[in-house]
Amino acid sequence: MTPTQDANKRIRLVMHLRRMGIADSRVLGAMEKVPRDAFVGPELKHQAWEDTALPIGRGQTISQPYIVALMTQALELKGRETVLEIGTGCGYQTAILAHLCRRIYTIERHKPLLEDAEKRFEALRLRNITAIAGDGMKGWPRINGIEPEPFDRIIVTAAAREKPPQALKDQLKPGGLMVIPVGGSGEQVLKLYRKESEDTFAVRDLAPVRFVPLLPDLAPDKPNGDHAAA
Numbered sequence: 001m002t003p004t005q006d007a008n009k010r011i012r013l014v015m016h017l018r019r020m021g022i023a024d025s026r027v028l029g030a031m032e033k034v035p036r037d038a039f040v041g042p043e044l045k046h047q048a049w050e051d052t053a054l055p056i057g058r059g060q061t062i063s064q065p066y067i068v069a070l071m072t073q074a075l076e077l078k079g080r081e082t083v084l085e086i087g088t089g090c091g092y093q094t095a096i097l098a099h100l101c102r103r104i105y106t107i108e109r110h111k112p113l114l115e116d117a118e119k120r121f122e123a124l125r126l127r128n129i130t131a132i133a134g135d136g137m138k139g140w141p142r143i144n145g146i147e148p149e150p151f152d153r154i155i156v157t158a159a160a161r162e163k164p165p166q167a168l169k170d171q172l173k174p175g176g177l178m179v180i181p182v183g184g185s186g187e188q189v190l191k192l193y194r195k196e197s198e199d200t201f202a203v204r205d206l207a208p209v210r211f212v213p214l215l216p217d218l219a220p221d222k223p224n225g226d227h228a229a230a
């Protein structure tokens with residue numbers, strides 16, 4: 001791809017996102033800057049700037065750019081926040097957020113996906129990301145018995161069956177925002193939770209969506225993860 005072709009693809013995506021209703025200029029700037037082609041396999045690079053979800057291995061997907069932009073915009077980031085992300089996947093959403101907040105903590109249950117994502121963060125020189133393999137339904141783990149500081153924002157990029165995990169509600173700062181898809185396959189809704197006090201939340205529906213499910217525990221170490229044939 002020539003530099004002009006590359007710039008054209010980026011601008012075309014940003015114009016499309018604008019038409020779809022994404023208005024936050026910092027979000028659009030990050031979507032233009034982060035090279036989505038660096039987050040997919042060589043056979044999919046030609047489709048990387050299209051507004052579609054794509055497979056990333058282990059039965060998982062890189063989200064559609066419009067949904068990434070919508071979720072990011074819903075977080076109302078100003079630049080000083082600490083953010084917790086559940087479901088690193090290939091790391092694309094993480095990279096977008098890294099440009100828009102102070103520090104991002106991210107958890108992925110498929111170790112090989114996490115390792116590839118970390119290589120990409122290194123190559124893109126994104127230094128404000130802390131990534132671990134684990135079960136994000138339990139929130140960020142205690143270190144030496146000490147609870148992590150509550151987060152200003154939480155983003156979950158896999159769908160909770162019925163409601164957000166309690167650990168995530170607990171780790172959100174009062175006044176903070178959490179964006180999370182909720183529901184079974186075929187009936188998921190992207191929801192925005194605003195924590196109004198220690199145990200009250202205002203909830204708003206943002207859009208119908210289709211995400212892979214949020215699953216407990218580290219994934220078994222086989223090439224197809226949970227989707228391996230029996």
Ligand code: SAH
Nearest residue numbers: 062063087089093108109136157158214215
């Ligand atoms: N954010 C990614 C989308 C990844 S798809 C992107 O930008 O493309 C959702 C990811 O959530 C998958 O990689 C899946 O393995 C992961 N996931 C599901 N349940 C999880 C859990 N309990 N903890 C951590 N990661 C989880």
